[in-house]
Amino acid sequence: MSEIVLSGIRATGKLHFGNLMGAVQHFVRFQGRGDTCLFFVADLHTLTTLQDPDDMRRNLREIVKDYLAAGLDPQQSILYAQSSVPEIPELSLLLSMLQPLGDLLRIPTFKEKVRGQDESATLGLVTYPVLMAADILGPKATLVPVGEDQVPNVELARRLAHIFNARFGETFVIPSMMDEMVKVPGLDGAKMGKSDGNAIDINAPISEISTLYKKRGVTDPKKVRAGDPGNPYRTVDIAKGVDEGCRSVYAVHELITPGEKEGREIADECRAGTIGCADCKERLVGSIAAILGPFQEKRAALANQDDYVIDVLHEGGKRARVLIAPTVEAVREKMGVIIY
Numbered sequence: 001m002s003e004i005v006l007s008g009i010r011a012t013g014k015l016h017f018g019n020l021m022g023a024v025q026h027f028v029r030f031q032g033r034g035d036t037c038l039f040f041v042a043d044l045h046t047l048t049t050l051q052d053p054d055d056m057r058r059n060l061r062e063i064v065k066d067y068l069a070a071g072l073d074p075q076q077s078i079l080y081a082q083s084s085v086p087e088i089p090e091l092s093l094l095l096s097m098l099q100p101l102g103d104l105l106r107i108p109t110f111k112e113k114v115r116g117q118d119e120s121a122t123l124g125l126v127t128y129p130v131l132m133a134a135d136i137l138g139p140k141a142t143l144v145p146v147g148e149d150q151v152p153n154v155e156l157a158r159r160l161a162h163i164f165n166a167r168f169g170e171t172f173v174i175p176s177m178m179d180e181m182v183k184v185p186g187l188d189g190a191k192m193g194k195s196d197g198n199a200i201d202i203n204a205p206i207s208e209i210s211t212l213y214k215k216r217g218v219t220d221p222k223k224v225r226a227g228d229p230g231n232p233y234r235t236v237d238i239a240k241g242v243d244e245g246c247r248s249v250y251a252v253h254e255l256i257t258p259g260e261k262e263g264r265e266i267a268d269e270c271r272a273g274t275i276g277c278a279d280c281k282e283r284l285v286g287s288i289a290a291i292l293g294p295f296q297e298k299r300a301a302l303a304n305q306d307d308y309v310i311d312v313l314h315e316g317g318k319r320a321r322v323l324i325a326p327t328v329e330a331v332r333e334k335m336g337v338i339i340y
Helices: 017-032 053-070 087-096 101-106 108-114 128-137 148-168 206-216 249-256 265-272 277-301 306-334
Strands: 004-010 036-042 077-081 235-237 242-244
Touching: 004 017, 004 128, 017 036, 017 053, 017 277, 036 053, 036 306, 053 077, 053 277, 053 306, 077 306, 087 128, 087 306, 101 108, 101 148, 108 148, 128 148, 148 306, 206 277, 249 265, 249 277, 265 277
Parallel strands: 004 036, 036 077
Antiparallel strands: 235 242
């Protein structure tokens, strides 16, 4: 059955390799199987942390160029800016009338962001999940691929849909999430993230990426010499304080090196001591280059195509409104709100 797939990304900076492998490549696959796909840049959400308008505008355009270079086709997918659809903030306001404040204050992502700054936390940060619910419920998305940190927000959207449907009649689709999202380790072994200093810029020269892995890629610390046997798999036991094995390099091999997940050639060589960590890192960089080479070539052709990107966003915004406006009109009517 065809899905309505929706996902967004905040315009806080450049996309990194984790975004490409963990999210955007999934988006391209959804597009290829004929689903209705909506992929947006969440500029309104971005205002909770980034308030430089020049950075906002620049980041938004650059992310869309990355989407296009990665294979998203504006003829097949709807690519838009969140702010291009005024029905979304309107729906957020209407949904907020049903949303208990206590639930919002207990969401883990909110508690983490306001830790130590309770008095300065903005209303926009508090209501972030309700705006996200509007993003999801407006086009009646059936599948929402998100990272683990956003799962509580999607659960809140599901609850709001149930609450509204029970009170006002069947209106919203209850969205599902992907069973498992790919987590791409950063240079330090933690999840790759924009603000964590452990990310690989997908537009960086391959030579620069190679240098980063040589200097900062974390392998098995017990494999001191190239001929020593090593453990390619990371083992973590928080209760016992154990964090052993290869923290960042081999896990990326598993994700991207052709045949490695099935054949385990590199893993076997590591365990046997027939490959050193330096060679392992170089082979990983080769796998990354095979992915980023074609991407960077397409991306370079888009570097000065701001007018084209603006056209894509304009047309995408119009198409998104066609899907979302009838939902908001129905919600407005069921809640008794009339535009005179």
